[in-house]
Amino acid sequence: MAWHVAIKLSKLKPGKKKMRTVAKKMVLIGQVDDRYFATEALCRHMRWPLAYGAKVENxxxxxxxxxxxxxxxxxxxxxxxxxxxFPPYGKLVGKMSKQKDLKIYETRVIDGNVEIKID
Ligand code: FES
Known part of the structure; x- marks a missing residue:
């Protein structure tokens, strides 16, 4: 496990998300209030890039x-x-792939950058 610079703090704003490639992995980095989070960039369902239209709430x-x-x-x-x-298309499409959790990366702020921990 190693820490990698993912993005400058100045590039993030509360409620915004950015997709980046960090250590050969596509990650989504975002800010909620004064906290930062990092997840894998693509939806676990059918690989939609979460930077495009995903909502972060609650x-x-x-x-x-x-x-x-x-x-x-x-x-x-x-x-x-x-x-x-309705029509029950969503549930049908959902059955086409196995349910999975989303990969989450640990974050920290160092020298004005958000860093994430990647294997
Ligand atoms: S691709 Fe994200 S919910 Fe289907």
């Missing part, structure tokens, strides 16, 4: 495509592909 990140939701502090799955509700 300590969860929700993919815009089929609304799969994970906790941003642990990556734990909250809801798997519930959208759209």
């Amino acid at each position: 300590d969860c990140i929700r993919c815009p495509l089929h609304q799969t939701t994970h906790k941003i502090d642990t990556g734990e799955l909250v809801e798997w592909s519930p959208f759209p509700l």
Whole structure:
């Protein structure tokens, strides 16, 4: 495990997210209030890039495509592909892939940068 600079603090704002490649991994880095988080960049459902349209609310990140939701502090799955509700297309698409938690990376702030810990 090693720490890697992911992004300058000045590039982030509360509620905003950025996708970056760090140590050959695509990661999503974001800010909620005065906290920072980092997750894998692609939705676990069908690999949508979460930087494009994902919402971060109530300590969860929700993919815009089929609304799969994970906790941003642990990556734990909250809801798997519930959208759209009718026709029941979302549930059908959800069954096409195995339910998985989202990978979360530890973050820290050093010298004006957000760093993340990667294997
Ligand atoms: S791709 Fe994200 S919920 Fe389907």
